[in-house]
Amino acid sequence: MTRPRILMADDHSLVLAGLRKLVEAEAEVVGTVEDGRALVEEAQKLRPDVILLDISMPLLNGLDAARQLTKLVPDSKLIFLTMHATPTYATEAFKAGAAGYLIKRSAASELKQAIQAVMRGQHYMTPLITKDVLAAALHPPDVPVLQRPVTALTPRQREVLQLIAEGKGTKDIATLLNVSVKTVEFHKSRIMDELDLHSTAELTKYAVAEGLVSL
Structure with missing residues (x-):
């Protein structure tokens, strides 16, 4: 099986270096960026199989970057890796087009599993957040809810x-x-x-x- 090509985005260079070490045995890291605008630009150039991104990033946050990426590079699978462990953020991420959602403290044990899942066309939600969040995000109720x-x-x-x-x-x-x-x-x-x-x-x-x- 061909190794997936991954583009990674995080505003901390040390985090990017650590993530590269975690995935390089399973995937080809084709690029790293440190802000949301650079991510959108590089994704269009590189057309990666998987995009690993944070929510809190300079110049353009990950959620709004994801909304653009789903239109510009629809074949790329988006996996959020973030410190935000609340259901609200996870729900917004999947609404924005995410295929996976991980918490940074679980990256070492879950990242490989998440990449494999999204490459199979599946969604991946960290067990640290209830699966009900994923179901609600992918299949929202017909009853309208007030937006934040x-x-x-x-x-x-x-x-x-x-x-x-x-x-x-x-x-x-x-x-x-x-x-x-x-x-x-x-x-x-x-x-x-x-x-x-x-x-x-x-x-x-x-x-x-x-x-x-x-x-």
Whole structure:
């Protein structure tokens, strides 16, 4: 059987080095990146079989990166490897297109198993989170549920919110997103209205609480 080609994304170089050692006997690591925007770019160039990514990453968080990747590289299998062990994050990950979800503390024992499962076309959920979460994410109930406010934001608004929380200025955000300063200011105003927040400090605190950025 051909070894799967894997692209890995995490904002900690030591984590990437450790993950490479864990998988290199079973897979070919074709690239590593340290932020969400670089991940989207490299995935389109490399077209890997498996993409291993974190949720909390600079410039573009893993959930929004996954939403883009499922459209841009639909044949790549996405496995989240994150510190977020709550059902909410796992559910959002599968809704965003994940094939697997692992907690970092279980990587050594589960990563090989998860890669094999997704390469067989299966989904993999760490036993550290109840399987009911996976079932609910893959087969959502017909009864509509209220969204968390952050998921009610548009993808562009979430990008702007994350970059604001990371300390980027309006001009820097405009350059990164290839839009005008006025457009960034418009998005910031709409985000504040949507979330009922009134300062950059409040936006930052909210983004940290929602896992869009990490301290």
